[in-house]
Amino acid sequence: MMNLNGHLLYLDITQICGVDCSFCMYAEKHRNGINFQMSDTASQNLRALINDRSVKRVSISGEGEPLNNAAVFHQILQLSEGNQAFEFISSGFWPHDMLADFIEVTDRLVHGNRDTCNIRLSCDSYHVEKVRHKPHGFSLDFWLRTKPESLSLSFRSVDTDREFARAYLLEQVAQYGWQGHVTPHGELDDILWVGERSFRIDYKNHVHPSAATPPGYLDLKGYISALEAKVGKPFTLGSLNPHPSSNGIDLTMKPDGRVYLYGAENDLLGNIHHDEFTWDGLCQRIADTPLLRQLYTTPLQELLSRFDGDLTASRIISEANNPYWVVKELSQEPNLVERMIAS
């Protein structure tokens, strides 16, 4: 059995979104988007996956806005038997009174189950431009005043424009009468401080940059190097855990129930509504599948260097510009991924 521990379960519970960010990787799915709905088999699978000790976090988001399926998020929370870390990744687009109710209900459920949940709000120029009821200053003020018992708050940016996120959050929190400051924390993280309270800001890199993308993003090599600096070891596919811990499985479920390993979405593992999933079974699947085993054990930089001089592969790699999108896109061309499997 491979040594995999500290798994991430990432649940995309909706394709519905009306925010309409100009930078959206899922815009095409919003036209006829669906919500994930709980079935008996899905509930059994998720209960087993969530309550395994080898899971470090259950992240709920979407190929759309997960607030559009908030009832299912709360159903998922109720599958927990305690001591689990959840995360809810959202634009926070709801009017402030609805958002406050949502936070209170979520805190009650999470606290009642002895779990924790981080609410991670998008904070970048793309979301800020489009979200009408800006949630950032409101949520910071709400947290500072009401101190939810089992929830934390953090921010995420889909690009590396740190100056934008820093200035925007400081201005937002000041509107509610608070003074904050930001300290850098490694290559892809900042900390926003308001008094003694801290709120993390994490930065992703641009996926599929275009001619219109503002300069300053990292290329794929630079982004992988930043991720490697963050965890202190070479980047392989899987859920990254800092050195000396081993990585975990990075499992993702789509709104229709299809299940994949994140970053290896050329290989459908099954459907949560009618197949059975266990972490041990998934470990075995990775060990038994040559491409998955290679991706989970060999540094990605080394695998990608096998394409040096190949024009098609080099174009795909530079256009995707993201380690989790590149394998799926390479697999759409004949014979390319086979080169990754060769030892």
Ligand code: SF4
């Ligand atoms: S909120 Fe998220 S899903 Fe909706 S348009 Fe913006 S990036 Fe896309």
